Amino acid sequence: MIPFLDLKAQHAELEPQLMRAAQRVIGRAQFTLGPETQVFEAALAEFCGARHAVAVNTGTSALHLALLAAGVGPGDEVITTPATFVATIAAIQYVGAIPRLVDIDPDTWTLDPARIETAITPRSRAILPVHLHGRMADMTAIMNTARAHGLVVIEDAAQALGASADGLRAGAHGDLGCFSFYPGKNLGACGEGGAVVTNHPEFD
Ligand SMILES: Cc1ncc(COP(=O)(O)O)c(C=O)c1O
Structure with missing residues (x-):
């Protein structure tokens, strides 16, 4: 049987670099927030075309912390899509907010911008599109709607590192x-990992 995902094959190719990196970290004995993290954050920000990147422990924490940073809290509504992994909804519920599910565009299979307006209420605080299956949500339309209604936009790009549209990478719109850097993701860590990117210094 051909395995769906063969991480061992990927690791075999990278083994010398991975072992050198692990030895460097173990040798320094600084296992959290060390210089490796800073180098990674700078590289990720540059790759995404964003000013700042903050590494965290998982993609779920990235969403949770992004919602907290954006001031989303109990009773607020967050417009998102049902076509996602459960962590998107869980993160909204972790801050006490209410997920308002809007259907997908049947062409892109991502949050349908044409249906967002009808889901906006006085309690709406944010829109949380999810880029999946190698396709990005229509960020131009989503950003226009968000700006017209004073809503924050948080992209769930857990599965979309490297995707781009209109000359901008996923996460930077x-x-x-x-x-997310869960091992099976586009960029898989040797363990769990996540990050938030932003162009707004107040969120860094
Ligand atoms: C769309 C989406 N959002 C969020 C997450 C959560 O990421 P993590 O597993 O790193 O917490 C995932 C992970 O599968 C995902 O696919």
């Missing part, structure tokens, strides 16, 4: 962009 909205106010905050969230990534």
Whole structure:
């Protein structure tokens, strides 16, 4: 049987670099927030075309912390899509907010911008599009709607590192962009990982 995802094959190719990197970290014995993290954050920000990147422990935490940073709290509504992994909804619920599910565009299979307006209420605080299956949500339309209604946009780009549209990478269109580095993701860590990118210094 051909394995769906063969991480061992990927690691075999990278083994010398991975072992050198692990030895460097172990040798320094600084296992959290060390210089490796800073180098990674700078490289990720540059790759995404964002001013800032903050590494965190998982994609779920990235979404949770992005919502907290954006001031989304109990009773607020966050417009998102049902076509996603459960963590998108969980993160909204972690801050006490209410997910307002809007259907997908059948052409892109991502949040349908044409249906967002009808879901906006006085309690709406944010729009959380999810880029999936190698396709990005229509960020130009989503950003226009968000700006017209004073809503924050948080991109769930957990599965979309490296995707781009209109000359901008996934994560750099909205106010905050969230990534997962779970081993099976586009960029898989040797363990769990996540990050938030943003162009707004107040979120850094
Ligand atoms: C769309 C989406 N959002 C969020 C997450 C959560 O990421 P993590 O597993 O790193 O917490 C995932 C992970 O599968 C995902 O696919």
